[in-house]
Amino acid sequence: MVIPIELRRTLGIDVKDALEIYVDGEKIILKKYEPACLFCGNADNVKHYCNRIICYECIKKLAED
Ligand SMILES: [Zn+2]
Known part of the structure; x- marks a missing residue:
C-alpha cells in the first residue's frame, strides 16, 4: 500500500514505520503506530x-x- 508523501510528512511517518489498522464501519483507519x-x-x-x-x-x- 502506498501512502502519499505529503501525508507521511504530516504525520511524521517514515518509510518502514509500523502502522496500526482499524476498521470503523466501512472505513479502514490507518494510524501511526505508537x-x-x-x-x-x-x-x-x-x-x-x-x-x-x-x-x-x-x-x-x-x-x-
Ligand atoms: Zn504505564
Missing part, C-alpha cells in the same frame, strides 16, 4: 521490557510495590 504502556496506555516515556511496553510511571509504581 507503542503504549501495557498497564496504563500512556505512550510517553515508554520502555521495552521482555517484549512488552511499560512506561516509567508504571515502572516506578511497580518498584514501590
Whole structure:
C-alpha cells in the first residue's frame, strides 16, 4: 500500500514505520503506530521490557510495590 508523501510528512511517518489498522464501519483507519504502556496506555516515556511496553510511571509504581 502506498501512502502519499505529503501525508507521511504530516504525520511524521517514515518509510518502514509500523502502522496500526482499524476498521470503523466501512472505513479502514490507518494510524501511526505508537507503542503504549501495557498497564496504563500512556505512550510517553515508554520502555521495552521482555517484549512488552511499560512506561516509567508504571515502572516506578511497580518498584514501590
Ligand atoms: Zn504505564
